[in-house]
Amino acid sequence: GDQWGGVEMEWNRRLIDENAREVKTVTDHLLTGGTVSNDTDPTMLYQGFMGYASTLAAKYGAMCERMAQRGIREPRIAITELQLFAHFQGQPEPRSALHPERMPTPATISEALYTTTIIHACIRMGDRVSMLTHSATVNHGGGLRKAHERVWANPVHYGHQMGMALAGGTPLKVSLACDAYDTNQSFGQVPCHRQAPALDAMAVLSADGGSLVVMLLNRLAAGRPIALEIDPGMAVAAEAEIVTLAGETMYDQNTLEDPERIRPRRTTAAVAGGKLSLDVPPFALVRVR
16 A cells, blocks of 8 residues: 555555445545655755646546446545655755755645645535645644744645635636646656646635635746736726735745744735736745735
């Protein structure tokens, strides 16, 4: 089997094939990643994580099809924990590109972005995903940290806050035109990607019908923003609210000494001719309303 609890485990195959009458939902404890070393390219590591949601969606789709073939009428997936992991093997070398203190962890901005890509993928899978939980609330990879009687938030906590604007909304079709990237290194469950979009985009009409909410995520490790034009395809106000959660590097995080280094920052922008032009920074999640 797969020590990470992946969806291709022998356990899941036996569960579906031999117990279809009792099965309604298959859960996945989604702790994704693998071993990395001095030879791992940091760009490939980061962009590998950022593109993994498409691989996951394909695996979940195949598993739901298997469930349906075995007579399970409404196949469902429940994600019961969600984090990224990269385990550095060996001793870091002075000239190596990757270092244990300079790579994605659950405490970094990378976790907020990775989690958002998975949430967006689950929305696109519709009713097939019945539940998604991230992790423990405090310390154990969760959104909050506690030390010396002080509490501060990991970036993923703010990512969840921003994403709540999607709750109860109606997902809308998104036509996205952007660059794509390839990766040439795999690790753990994360394979090489081919033509992964540089941007991840999700749009919903809010639950009250009064707002168009667009979530944008820059998947690239390059240190430059991506210029984007949004054409809502519907009547919108002349001003948009923009909330940005961004780090300077893939390993940027909040600490006891600097607890609000990474937090949502609000701005507004004019919508000219019904369209909005904006930049999506690297290592950033942007919400437009």
